[in-house]
Amino acid sequence: MAETQSTQAQRKAANEVFIGKKPLMTYVTATLVQLANEPTVTIKARGLSIARAIDVAQIIVKRMNSLGYKISDVRLGSEQMQSQNGKVRNVSTIEIDISRK
Structure with missing residues (x-):
């Protein structure tokens, strides 16, 4: 059962793209590569x-x-x-699921 949970955790991490400070098209390309292998990213x-x-x-959905x-x-x-x-602050988060039509 532990193997099943670790496999699910790896699969979940495989279809996630974390946005940072790299150029925008880097993340677009990474997302498209993931979408080629996974139904949802x-x-x-x-x-x-x-x-x-x-x-x-929006680039993935509208331009492509x-x-x-x-x-x-x-x-x-x-x-x-x-x-x-040392102050505790609230930071907003967003998760956007993209899938095939």
């Missing part, structure tokens, strides 16, 4: 990277509409994080 971001995650999703992808789900949330000066 989750784009995740938090804080100031949320706008970039939305841009990545001939490939037949759609946004299947969007989840918003927040996480509590400790800042460098």
Whole structure:
């Protein structure tokens, strides 16, 4: 049973793209590569990277509409994080699921 859970955890991590500070098309390419192998890919971001995650999703859905992808789900949330000066802050998060039509 432990093997099954670790396999599921690896598969879950395999279809996630975390948005950071790299160029936008890097994340678009990474997402498209994942979509070639998986039916659904989750784009995740938090804080100031949320706008970039939305841009990545829109590029895939709108500009590459001939490939037949759609946004299947969007989840918003927040996480509590400790800042460098020791204060606890709430940071917004977003998860965008992209799948084939």
